[in-house]
Amino acid sequence: MFDLTIENSRLTCRPGETVLDALLRENINIPYGCKAGVCQSCVVQSLDIKPPEKAQGDLKDTLKSSGHFLACQCHPEQPMTLKLPNQAVRFSDGIVVVSEPLNRNTHLLIIQINDADRYKAGQFVNLQRSDGLTRSYSIANIPHASGTLEFHIRRLQEGRFSAWVHDELKVGHSIPVSEPQGKCFYLPDRREQGILLIGTGTGLAPLAGILADALSHGHSGPIRLFHGSRDHDDLYRINEMRELAEQHPNFSYTPCVSSGDAPKGFIQGRANEAALSAHTDLTSWRVFLCGHPDMVRTTQKQAYLKGAKLADIYCDAFVVSADPTPQS
Ligand SMILES: Cc1cc2nc3c(=O)[nH]c(=O)nc-3n(C[C@H](O)[C@H](O)[C@H](O)COP(=O)(O)OP(=O)(O)OC[C@H]3O[C@@H](n4cnc5c(N)ncnc54)[C@H](O)[C@@H]3O)c2cc1C
Structure with missing residues (x-):
């Protein structure tokens, strides 16, 4: 059982809990998505000790060296002082330009974004609703060609984010889009390879x-x-x-x-x-x-x-x- 200090408040991370579990139990508002160390929505920063190696997963080296880690993967090994994410740094605003069905349960969402050159076809981003609900979606187009990001979003039974996209997100709405993530994209070397x-x-x-x-x-x-x-x-x-x-x-x-x-x-x-x-x-x-x-x-x-x-x-x-x- 270890204490987590965030600004002027302190909470306890119980045995078996991750940092994310403890934050959510205390109703601290933190974005999260998959809870499996993939989507990287729940990145927080340790201000004093080096986080456990596993909790830093696939984060960029620059983030690792500044003490950032994935709250969903962190079982603390000692007390920690934390800084919650400053989302202005990691998200930019996109504007929905297409929102229409692709089939009976899959929706096409196209978002116009200023810095489309940073994103690669096949990578994924986190999209965020105004209440902080965050989910990952993969990029289905070549962003720099059109200045847009295209997503295919399947409606899950009672899925909170996917149902909101299908039913409520409309052309003209703005939506925060994270930096690109993931290594699943084409590299134009070995062009003869299958x-x-x-x-x-x-x-x-x-x-x-x-x-x-x-x-x-x-x-x-x-x-x-x-x-x-x-x-x-x-x-x-x-x-x-x-x-x-x-x-x-x-x-x-x-x-x-x-x-x-x-x-x-x-x-x-x-x-x-x-x-x-x-x-x-x-x-x-x-x-x-x-x-x-x-x-x-x-x-x-x-x-x-x-x-x-x-x-x-x-x-x-x-x-x-x-x-x-x-x-x-
Ligand atoms: C790297 C990455 C990329 C992704 N890319 C895409 C993408 O391009 N397109 C896309 O549609 N999704 C994608 N996802 C999944 C997406 O991030 C969301 O998890 C998904 O849309 C569900 O979110 P939700 O808020 O609607 O559902 P939630 O409110 O999170 O609810 C999900 C609920 O459904 C239940 N459930 C679990 N699996 C299923 C299932 N197979 N069918 C029905 N119910 C289930 C769960 O128990 C849970 O209670 C990706 C995920 C990751 C990690």
């Missing part, structure tokens, strides 16, 4: 961005996209992907449906299984895996066992917070 893109649901968002980026750089190796969903009606951008495949002979697109009968032109089964059975040897391939965390975890191992180097496997697991507690 690229395998596997995604479920809105996992298509980062993959569509990466695909557009690779094509715009004249990637010459094969690019194969497998996009899967349980039902046919939950897939989207099918015609656009087919058109791209017609225009670019090195690109192929395989939509997959895992339940019921697959219509003509679709594979019956899971996208990851279809992709891996079509590729027995992934030596020297670059692999991108986005969407359901179980799919990402399993496929990462299998791609490695089929010869892909770990450094060539890029993952974005769409971790959803298991915490149903309203944040504010």
